Amino acid sequence: xxxxxxxKVLQRFTDGYTEAYRKLDPALVDRVETGALAEMGRxxxxxxxxxxxxxxxxxxxxxxxxxxxxxxxxAGWPKFFxxxxxxxxxxxxxxxxxTRSGAGQPWKAAYLSLLAEGKVPKFVLDEDGYAEAVxxxxxxxKGGKNGKSGKDGQAGAGGKNDENDKNGGNDKAGDGGKGAAxxxxxxxxxxxxxxxxxxxxxxxxxxxxxxxxxxQLRTERGKLARTxxxxxxxxxxxxQAPDFPALALRTEGGGALAFFTAHHRERRTMVxxxxxxxxxxxxxxxxxxxxxxAVTYTRISEAAVxxxxxxxxxxxxxxxxxxxxxxxxxxx
Numbered sequence: 001x002x003x004x005x006x007x008k009v010l011q012r013f014t015d016g017y018t019e020a021y022r023k024l025d026p027a028l029v030d031r032v033e034t035g036a037l038a039e040m041g042r043x044x045x046x047x048x049x050x051x052x053x054x055x056x057x058x059x060x061x062x063x064x065x066x067x068x069x070x071x072x073x074x075a076g077w078p079k080f081f082x083x084x085x086x087x088x089x090x091x092x093x094x095x096x097x098x099t100r101s102g103a104g105q106p107w108k109a110a111y112l113s114l115l116a117e118g119k120v121p122k123f124v125l126d127e128d129g130y131a132e133a134v135x136x137x138x139x140x141x142k143g144g145k146n147g148k149s150g151k152d153g154q155a156g157a158g159g160k161n162d163e164n165d166k167n168g169g170n171d172k173a174g175d176g177g178k179g180a181a182x183x184x185x186x187x188x189x190x191x192x193x194x195x196x197x198x199x200x201x202x203x204x205x206x207x208x209x210x211x212x213x214x215x216q217l218r219t220e221r222g223k224l225a226r227t228x229x230x231x232x233x234x235x236x237x238x239x240q241a242p243d244f245p246a247l248a249l250r251t252e253g254g255g256a257l258a259f260f261t262a263h264h265r266e267r268r269t270m271v272x273x274x275x276x277x278x279x280x281x282x283x284x285x286x287x288x289x290x291x292x293x294a295v296t297y298t299r300i301s302e303a304a305v306x307x308x309x310x311x312x313x314x315x316x317x318x319x320x321x322x323x324x325x326x327x328x329x330x331x332x
Contacts, residue, residue, distance in 0.1 A: 001081050001100075001107075003129075006069040009098055009107040010083050018061045024049040034099060034108040035244050036261040036302040043286060043327040050285035063088040064096070070123050072133035072249060077102050080110070080133070080247050084120055093120055095304065097247055097259055111247070111259040113304035113321040121251040121306060121320075132250035134183040134258070136190035136241070186308045186315050189248035189258040190240060196303075197236035197262050209316040213303065230268045230276070237263040254309030257320075262301050264324070269294040276331065283329050291331035298328040 001009075016032030020041065026049075029041035048056070064085035071081040080099045087094045097111035123131045187195060187207050195207050199214065200221075208214045224232045239261040240246065248258035270276050276295040278284055283297075301324040308315030 134248040194238035289331035
């Protein structure tokens with residue numbers, strides 16, 4: 001990847017994104033997106049097309065300007081780089097992570113994170129201006145291609161949700177103890193997804209800082225665990241390469257900015273005599289099966305986190321942004 005090529009990749013993405021949302025064609029999403037971002041996009045296309053069968057020709061073009069490209073030197077695949085941009089949608093910086101899975105394959109957007117101005121971490125650059133990629137070891141310890149993707153989901157019915165966490169406090173949040181961390185980090189980028197889903201399941205560990213994506217999310221889930229009309233089961237599934245690779249860049253101070261994906265599933269079972277209801281139009285468009293006694297919501301999340309250096313005193317993984325989207329719903 002050259003600095004001259006990066007703006008062309010970004011332009012191809014914005015052109016493809018705009019075309020997909022104007023035609024509401026899921027197949028067009030796969031031309032310019034991959035991983036979590038593509039899964040979200042395809043579901044969004046299906047839902048919007050059900051509500052607007054003729055497409056949306058007046059959809060305003062996505063414009064990403066003031067682009068700052070961070071390109072790491074890397075051997076092997078996948079290769080990636082980060083475009084830090086200003087969009088015509090809001091006042092956030094849009095960080096788009098592009099990946100290329102192999103020789104002859106196109107660059108595609110794999111992650112999108114929305115950060116406030118001034119909150120983008122500063123990356124370590126060499127004398128030629130290239131960044132340092134931090135290798136992500138998979139949960140099998142090989143850093144390779146043995147990941148299995150799941151189709152699981154969490155919490156409620158609706159569209160994309162994003163959060164810029166303001167974390168604090170002293171509660172426990174996550175346990176990244178799945179082998180030694182790579183690159184001098186407190187947690188290996190490749191096991192962040194499994195550490196995170198373990199935390200959501202158990203509430204144990206100290207890898208993650210408290211906040212909206214961790215302690216607060218578990219609190220909200222607890223409120224829905226058992227109600228007068230239904231009870232809820234959650235299943236969180238970690239993801240890894242090759243379908244959802246964790247990617248990380250070294251930041252100043254010895255830490256890293258890392259991106260990872262997880263799947264979540266929430267199953268609500270009604271008490272006897274009560275039938276489940278789905279009222280949200282987008283959820284209805286994604287709904288399959290018959291609403292008799294239960295409904296299962298499937299979601300995917302993508303996150304950008306700041307991982308501290310291993311020797312950081314009291315450091316924990318801090319969520320900078322997390323986007324979660326409904327991708328399927330099933331009545332039973």
